Amino acid sequence: xxxxxxxxxxxxxxxxxxxxxxxxxxxxxxxxxxxxxxxxxxxxxxxxxxxxxxxxxxxxxxxxxxxxxxxxxxxxxxxxxxxxxxxxxxxxxxxxxxxxxxxxxxxxxxxxxxxxxxxxxxxxxxxxxxxxxxxxxxxxxxxxxxxxxxxxxxxxxxxxxxxxxxxxxxxxxxxxxxxxxxxxxxxxxxxxxxxxxxxxxxxxxxxxxxxxxxxxxxxxxxxxxxxxxxxxxxxxxxxxxxxxxxxxxxxxxxxxxxxxxxxxxxxxxxxxxxxxxxxxxxxxxxxxxxxxxxxxxxxxxxxxxxxxxxxxxxxxxxxxxxxxxxxxxxxxxxxxxxxxxxxxxxxxxxxxxxxxxxxxxxxxxxxxxxxxxxxxxxxxxxxxxxxxxxxxxxxxxxxxxxxxxxxxxxxxxxxxxxxxxxxxxx
Ligand SMILES: O=P(O)(O)OC[C@H]1O[C@H](O)[C@H](O)[C@@H](O)[C@@H]1O
Numbered sequence: 001x002x003x004x005x006x007x008x009x010x011x012x013x014x015x016x017x018x019x020x021x022x023x024x025x026x027x028x029x030x031x032x033x034x035x036x037x038x039x040x041x042x043x044x045x046x047x048x049x050x051x052x053x054x055x056x057x058x059x060x061x062x063x064x065x066x067x068x069x070x071x072x073x074x075x076x077x078x079x080x081x082x083x084x085x086x087x088x089x090x091x092x093x094x095x096x097x098x099x100x101x102x103x104x105x106x107x108x109x110x111x112x113x114x115x116x117x118x119x120x121x122x123x124x125x126x127x128x129x130x131x132x133x134x135x136x137x138x139x140x141x142x143x144x145x146x147x148x149x150x151x152x153x154x155x156x157x158x159x160x161x162x163x164x165x166x167x168x169x170x171x172x173x174x175x176x177x178x179x180x181x182x183x184x185x186x187x188x189x190x191x192x193x194x195x196x197x198x199x200x201x202x203x204x205x206x207x208x209x210x211x212x213x214x215x216x217x218x219x220x221x222x223x224x225x226x227x228x229x230x231x232x233x234x235x236x237x238x239x240x241x242x243x244x245x246x247x248x249x250x251x252x253x254x255x256x257x258x259x260x261x262x263x264x265x266x267x268x269x270x271x272x273x274x275x276x277x278x279x280x281x282x283x284x285x286x287x288x289x290x291x292x293x294x295x296x297x298x299x300x301x302x303x304x305x306x307x308x309x310x311x312x313x314x315x316x317x318x319x320x321x322x323x324x325x326x327x328x329x330x331x332x333x334x335x336x337x338x339x340x341x342x343x344x345x346x347x348x349x350x351x352x353x354x355x356x357x358x359x360x361x362x363x364x365x366x367x368x369x370x371x372x373x374x375x376x377x378x379x380x381x382x383x384x385x386x387x388x389x390x391x392x393x394x395x396x397x398x399x400x401x402x403x404x405x406x407x408x409x410x411x412x413x414x415x416x417x418x419x420x421x422x423x424x425x426x
Contacts (some may be wrong), residue, residue, distance in 0.1 A: 085196020097212025
């Protein structure tokens with residue numbers, strides 16, 4: 001497996017803690033994951049869960065790889081216009097992409113000062129735009145798409161619009177699709193059965209990732225290893241994680257789910273996971289709140305509360321054990337100051353790893369609920385494995401709680417009101 005999960009600290013929290021309660025509740029939840037796995041397996045067999053069959057496919061990748069945007073060298077910049085599930089997964093994959101040309105930009109903001117540099121000036125001729133919206137009706141994306149079409153039309157007419165823009169949305173009629181049809185923009189289909197926040201392995205994540213130089217086959221391979229293992233083994237990591245989280249929520253008052261990688265490259269994953277978890281589990285008055293953090297930065301920000309505040313959190317520390325290529329630290333540069341001796345002859349990654357282990361131990365010593373996820377190398381296979389892990393863990397956790405992991409009914413009200421405000425009818 002591309003990562004190792006260690007949950008020992010949740011079960012052995014020292015004298016004075018109700019370790020046996022945790023163990024009993026956890027074992028019960030873990031047994032329940034068996035019937036959930038069976039249900040998911042049946043849905044997969046009936047082709048009703050493409051998010052879980054995608055990792056085993058390849059044909060769609062071949063099509064993506066043949067797109068002129070991928071094969072050509074026409075652009076210095078590619079702007080990915082999408083929000084939520086139509087952007088966050090791609091950002092996770094692109095974060096480890098080795099390619100620096102074309103430069104990828106993610107417009108998951110409506111701040112005009114972020115967008116303006118791409119819409120005006122000399123860059124426009126060498127900038128492609130990838131407009132992504134599953135529904136094709138998200139107000140933010142439609143507003144941005146209109147700006148893109150306007151800028152390109154001014155610069156090179158319909159020909160520039162159809163050449164420099166690509167749309168990903170559901171097939172059939174929807175507002176973004178209609179813009180594409182009107183301007184002769186190529187449309188790629190977003191599978192209607194793949195929910196946005198679960199779409200990272202589909203074209204939505206794959207196209208930007210391939211532009212960033214990511215090997216999507218390896219991403220899917222890592223994902224498939226986790227997937228297959230989860231259906232084969234009761235104590236597979238995603239099932240253990242979901243059962244443990246559920247048990248802690250039920251009997252130990254855990255109400256927050258903290259993800260803290262010790263790797264800047266994994267920071268986008270905390271944002272991706274925040275949406276995945278929040279929209280999947282927060283329903284009908286139930287759910288736990290995702291909290292994203294980054295090590296070691298948040299040791300100097302949130303750690304005090306975590307150690308000394310309420311014991312209401314489940315911590316996931318993701319530790320990258322890879323050694324970087326930084327030079328060994330030369331403490332002689334600081335006039336042989338003894339206070340720096342502990343840094344002597346270490347790489348910078350060793351400092352980070354030491355801090356991660358120290359945080360894990362400090363949390364455990366205080367009786368906090370903590371798991372460690374250790375990776376040996378942050379590459380495509382590992383990233384695919386982690387993404388699949390957290391997708392499955394989320395799905396299992398939702399079923400354990402009795403909520404539907406795949407819908408998000410409550411947010412629709414806000415979208416409806418936004419449109420009414422803009423029409424002046426609210
Ligand atoms: O891809 P789109 O249809 O534009 O949706 C983008 C986002 O919109 C909403 O906020 C949904 O709650 C999200 O789940 C979704 O990812």
